[in-house]
Amino acid sequence: MQQIRSYFSKLIKLTDQEWADYADCLVKERYPKKSFLLEEGGSCDFIAFVEEGVFRFYHEVEGEEMITAFFFSGDFVTNYRSFLTGAPSEHYIQVLQDATIYKISKKDLHDLYDKHRSIERLGRLIAENLYLMVAKRLDAFHSSSPEERYYDLVNRNSKLLQEIPQYMIASYLGIKPETLSRIRARK
């Protein structure tokens, strides 16, 4: 839980009281491998902080699983779109490695926004950071080849490479498993 506070402290300084109020809203939960944190059709009414474990965020397109993101220890896990809009999720969030998370509900978070200015500001800073992350990824899809995207991943995120099966990495990169296998083979 201290991990969360230190994550926040990079964005904004919270008083002990503000943090205590935040921490009061966090609920610890365990999820076994292969279970679902969120299923298609459900509305995502929480944001969770990953203490331990791995998740994948995916949806089905014409019978095929399209993986959009992985979440590891230290990340926030949520369907941010569904969380923000209240719309039913088109995505699944599934556990790949036994997980422990701290959840905060949408309602509690909004109450905290009302109660503490700094937490409202934290909410803005987190939204801004998520924007930066997804904008960067869009840029990679817009201007890089699959091969370039793969080697970017190799350079930046070796953890992902080690813990995730290759066919899921292929999906994440937007290519077929055979193609990823060939990219690795050439050179």
Next chain:
Amino acid sequence: MQQIRSYFSKLIKLTDQEWADYADCLVKERYPKKSFLLEEGGSCDFIAFVEEGVFRFYHEVEGEEMITAFFFSGDFVTNYRSFLTGAPSEHYIQVLQDATIYKISKKDLHDLYDKHRSIERLGRLIAENLYLMVAKRLDAFHSSSPEERYYDLVNRNSKLLQEIPQYMIASYLGIKPETLSRIRARK
């Protein structure tokens, strides 16, 4: 300027005082066709609202222009990454049609965040909305073919199709002009 207030009102209700303070920070500027609102290397210290005109947001990759976005009347125009991080822009923002905009500086906006809770909240809501837009576009690149992306555009944004030359649309879609021409030719 009333256009801006009505845009905001879809996100949050501002009091007359809050709006007056916001409006006081807005500076009207005109830009002729082909001029630049932002050039590579400069830091983007503003967000602007487009009253009239068209902009393109692009950067150079190996001597080639990659267009990431277009901005029309009613949109916000900025390099949001550079605005948020303070990092120098890798992108240009160029005027395609003579433009009139209302600028607010980063400093003034942050002062408004401090002064009015509702405006801080507005900042969060805008960041959240920008996240949703870019996440949607990422999804299109991740799971659709160029042809599908083109027809999505045809369905959703006929204004863009009419006002932007085809080779720029191709760049925006992440394909070569010849390929777009062929997509249009095949039935």
Next chain:
DNA sequence: ATCATTTATTGACTTTGGTCAACGAAAAGT
């Protein structure tokens, strides 16, 4: 430890988009 299933690789072939070049149409400059 064995068997069954899933995952990764490889080959042959297809599809799609990129490259290079030519040409005509449209737009901009004089």
Next chain:
DNA sequence: ACTTTTCGTTGACCAAAGTCAATAAATGAT
């Protein structure tokens, strides 16, 4: 109006990723 440049289309060819199928390797279940 005329010239020059830019833009859009088309053809021939190339490169990269997808498809389908076979097989090997790794993983899981019993």
